[in-house]
Amino acid sequence: MKQRKMTRLAVALAVFGLSFGLMGCGNDQSAKRASATIKDLSSMAVEKLGGKGKAAPPVDPRVSIETTMREIPGVPLQFVMQEKTSAYAVTSIYGQNGSVVTWVGADRKTTSLDRGVLTATRGFGNDLMSVEDGGAVRLITTKQAGTVTKTYRFLDGLERTTRLTLTCAITPGETQSVTSGEISTSARIVRETCQTATGGFSFTNTYWIDAGGRMVQSVQWASAEIGQLVFRRLR
Amino acid sequence: MATSPSNFHSRLETPQRWTKRGQKRPISLRSAQAAYGLGHRLNSDMVSKISGNKVGYRTMQGRRARAERQGGKALLWAVVGGVALSSTPMMAEDLHTSRFGLYGSAGLLDMPTAETAPDGQLSLSHTRFGPVRRTTLAFQILPRLSGSLSYSGTDNLTDEFDVYWDRTFDLSYQLFDEGTYRPAVSIGLRDLMGTSLLGSEYIVATKSVGERLRVTGGLGWGRLATQSDLGFSIGNRDGDLRDTGGTLNFDQWFRGPVGAFGGVSYDLNDKLTVLAEYSSDAYLAETERGIVTHNSPFNVGLSYHITPHITATASYLYGDMFGFGITGFLNPKTPAVKGGLETAPTPVMQRPSRSADALGWSGAWIEDGTDAPAIRKALAGAMAKEGLELEAMSLTATRAEVRFNNTRFAARAEALGRLSRLMSRAFPPSVETFVMTEVVEGVPTQSTIVPRTGVERLEFEPAGKMLAVTQFADPRALPSDPLVRLEDVYPRLHWSVSPYLTASVFDPESPLRADIGLRGKVNYELMPGLSLRASTSVRLSGNIADEDVSVDDTTLPPVRSEAPYYSNQVQLENLTANWYGHPAENIFTRASVGYLERMYGGVSGEVLWKKSASRLALGAEVNYALKRDFDDLFGFGDYDIVTGHVSGYYDMGNGFHGQVDVGRYLAGDWGATFSVDREFNNGWQVGAYATLTDVPFDEFGEGSFDKGIRISMPSDWFAGTPTTERNDFLLQSLTRDGGARLNVQGRLYERIRGTQQPEIEDRWGRYWR
Secondary structure (H helix, E strand, C coil): CHHHHHHHHHCCCEEEEEECCCCCEECCHHHHHHHHHHHHHHHHHHHHHHHHHHCCCCCCHHHHHHHHHHHCCCCCEEEEEECCCCEEEEEEEEEEECCEEEEECCCCCEEEEECCEEEEEECCCCCCCEEECCCHHHHHHCCCCEEEEEEEEEECCCCCEEEEEEEEEEEEEEEEEEEECCEEEEEEEEEEEEECCCCCCEEEEEEEEECCCCEEEEEEEEECCCEEEEEEECC | CCCCHHHHHHHHCCCHHHCCCCCCCCCCCCCCCCCHHHCCCCCHHHHHHHCCCHHHHHHHHHHHHHHHHCCHHHHHHHHHHCHHHCCCCCCCCCCECCCECCCCCEECCCCECCCECCCCCEEEEEEEECCEEEEEEEEECCCCEEEEEEEEEEECCCCCCCEEEEEEEEEEEEEECCCCCCCEEEEEEECCCCCCCCCEEEEEEEEEECCCEEEEEEEEEEHHHCCCEEEEEECCCCCCCCCCCCCCCHHHCCCEEEEEEEEEEEECCCCEEEEEEECCCCCHHHHHHCCCCCCCCEEEEEEEEEECCEEEEEEEECCCEEEEEEEEEECCCCCCCCCCCCCCCCCCCCCCCCCCCHHHHHCCHHHHCCHHHHHHHHHHHHHHHCCEEEEEEEECCCEEEEEEEECCCCCHHHHHHHHHHHHHHHCCCCCCEEEEEEEECCEEEEEEEEEHHHHHHCCCCCHHHHHHCCEEECHHHCCCCCCEECCCCCCEEEEEEEEEEEEEEEECCEEEEEEEEEEEEEEEEEECCEEEEEEEEEEEEECHHHCCCCCCCCCCCCCCCCHHHHCCCEEEEEEEEEEEEEEECCEEEEEEEEECCCCEEEEEEEEEEECCCCCEEEEEEEEEEEEECCCCCCCEEEEEEEEEEEEEEEECCCCEEEEEEEEECCCCCEEEEEEEEEECCCCCEEEEEEEEECCCHHHHCCCCCEEEEEEEEEHHHHHCCCCCCEEEEEEECCCCCCCCCCCCCCCHHHHHHCCCHHHHHHCHHHCCC
16 A cells, blocks of 8 residues: 555656747747847857957957048047947947937947936946936036036846936046047046945046037946946047 | 928938938948957057057056955945945845755755745755755745755665655745844745655754854754654654645644754855754654664765855765755846847937928828828838837827837837837827837737827936826727728738757656757738637657556546647647637637647637736636547547636736636536746746646545646846747646646737736836837
8 A cells, every 4th residue: 555655656747848949940030039049148158158269359449440430431430448348339429319419339339428428328238227417417517526416227137227326526637638539639637436325336437528518538437237438539 | 491201201210320421321330340249358558559548548447456456346236236225234134045955945954944045046956865866946935935846766765666756845934034143033844745754844043153154953843853852742743654745734734743953054265164963854764774874963064156156065964975965046136137238229319390390390291191101111110120010000190109019028118118219210290199009919908108208308317207208008998090001911921940848857767858859830810810820849859758648547537647648759739720809998809719739629719808007807718628639630539528717817016926717627627726926027937836626636646636836937038138038947746637727829818918007117117228
């Protein structure tokens, strides 16, 4: 009797199905996405595993800048570099909404700058969704000192909007000459040092603004994962 | 002069600033190298070359160095992750652990602790010691409640089997977290539904002393009272193994002799932990069989974090055995990339001033009637690039409605945000109201109404401000202007061929069975709402079909137990004609006819009442099912039945969702299925179900009744790129004939619900993504 019970006990079965779209074909978008997903994952893996060794020989950004400037004359261009990864792009204007200009590179990542001050990124992953500047942009662009409260917004892992509120001290500094692309000018440096209420986290943004009020160069924090972005107007 | 309205659509192609020398093409920025994503490494030499002003770069480098001194990335994570916590002092930290014991749950080695895993965490563990191997799936259901399902095999525990396999389900609840002086205390049940072989209960307290040391002590019943009986008993514990298992054996809980156990863990560094415990489990049955020699109640171990998500533990147990365990952790709350990796959206286009485009603003352009077709064409093209299919459009001087099919975004808000941007580029300035209506299976399910002014004004504002000016409506309740369908949308053919992998685990004869093959799917939509679907699989290799069909002495017709017979080389999985409808406000319908699933064909009809703003939804389904022949691809057998359910669905609003289905099952038994899922905002679902019918437990067979655990994983969570695709994982008890439901494809509830207002709002943060 007992052994029969055991027989029954021991029989246990579970089935799970997992279908994946590796090498799938067809015109069904979801199936296509599936194979694209695999592609993305494998390229991520390649990047992680063999990244440095296998990477194409680094292209001198100057070459890229010069080529782009030659090919696309007469429109505003901006060089953007992600400090953390040293990845860069030459971007052009994609859209304008009031004082906010959105710049896009060939890879369709965008940075949106309000009179030169970063207010949003898209396509980087872990993007900066929006910034409430608390008057910082006005102080920075007019090269005035002051203290403001800024709120940065991000998406969290559950896709809720999270806020990072910082107190930022803006201080105009020295004047420097800046040469970048077709621009050769003298610019005033404005520094913006932001920290959380507890002081546990801080960063400094640095802006170079010329006499005409144009942001010719800046180094700005975007998000914890993206890190700092370097912007240089080329034209 | 005013812009000619017929030019509006051309703006969609590319922003005009992108064109050079009058060419309608985007700036190529051709040096494809000019991409962030390529990750070119610059050396400082090159930087100084590109940087006309070296100061800027030096400043940045200095900043990086400082960030690193401050703790680098980990700090940044902590700061941003802890934004919500910043107002509360970081004092009594939860007693979390990312190191599990031999049971695959919070514990030292064989003994439990009062620690918990971080909320929502899933883990998969495999441990081996002496004659025992055990695989465990654990889930932190709530911050204080965790559950784990184990499959354990013991060598030579009985005469009959080489390996005795047993499934167990454990629960642990933390009564309170630790305070300054008070320890955390948990109460737990091991094998609470099983055969009592591993049955035990405990109350355990754990206190951290300093940063590194944690001390645990507890009282145990059942197995946990076999070593050091404290000399008193609470009631009587019936030591017999139970018949079929699978039911709550609560009359045994916390009964019988009481034992005491305890131990310590000490973190040598961030990665390495030493463990020591006094076990109150004497392994009586195993010692009696001579498969375990119990020399000592003391166990020691060493645990190592290989990565933050993988932990390995080695141990020496009972003075006789070596043990090894490995645990992988995954938390649905932390996706690969927050907010996704997809490319940036097209920016909103601001309307020209009234003076710059008097005609466009006046609305007089509508008289002409020539703009709509060109706008439709341009909009359809731009939408296609975003994975949105334009099905129909209406246009008046002030209002435009777009009906679309979303093939890309699981986060509907993102689809809406991208569509509203495209609409800002497509329509003449006098069009102020944008209506975006999602169409599912040819049926409009949800309309979202946004003012164009809001889209223009709030592009760089927090998403919440946009939500405040957005309205939602049932498309049937919304007055609609005459819609013009795009001619080439219907009939529409979607097809795909992709490989599949199906695995069957926990079969004692062969713990892992798998099939691989190719699956072809066709969906032919004849007209809105009416479609023909087929799915066929061809098995290339595998051994699932080798499973024995367990023929039991039950009186139930073999409605599911013959499933292995249907695992044919070539299988027509389904071939159906489906008709979806939305006949009245909040009412949705489905009718399907054909080969409904692998084992059954017939007719299926469903009605769903799903009001967008209501947490409660009700549905009813009636099917006439004919059992298919397992040899003849198209033939039928001689079993038929009318089966159906009335269903209630309830979104509890706190991340939990419940469902009750009451009705008649395939074998003619009557009963109900109860399901509860924890749903994460990003699309993860982890849940469990149980079906109780009028089939007596002893007649049902192994497990007593049908129950299972299901996990649904959104693919975009892993890859970071948008897709509506999901991977479903179902762990269920042995497929039996009682409580079996017809597996009809394309049921209404999830399809409709996924497109409606509450789900859109849950992920609204993605509107401007």
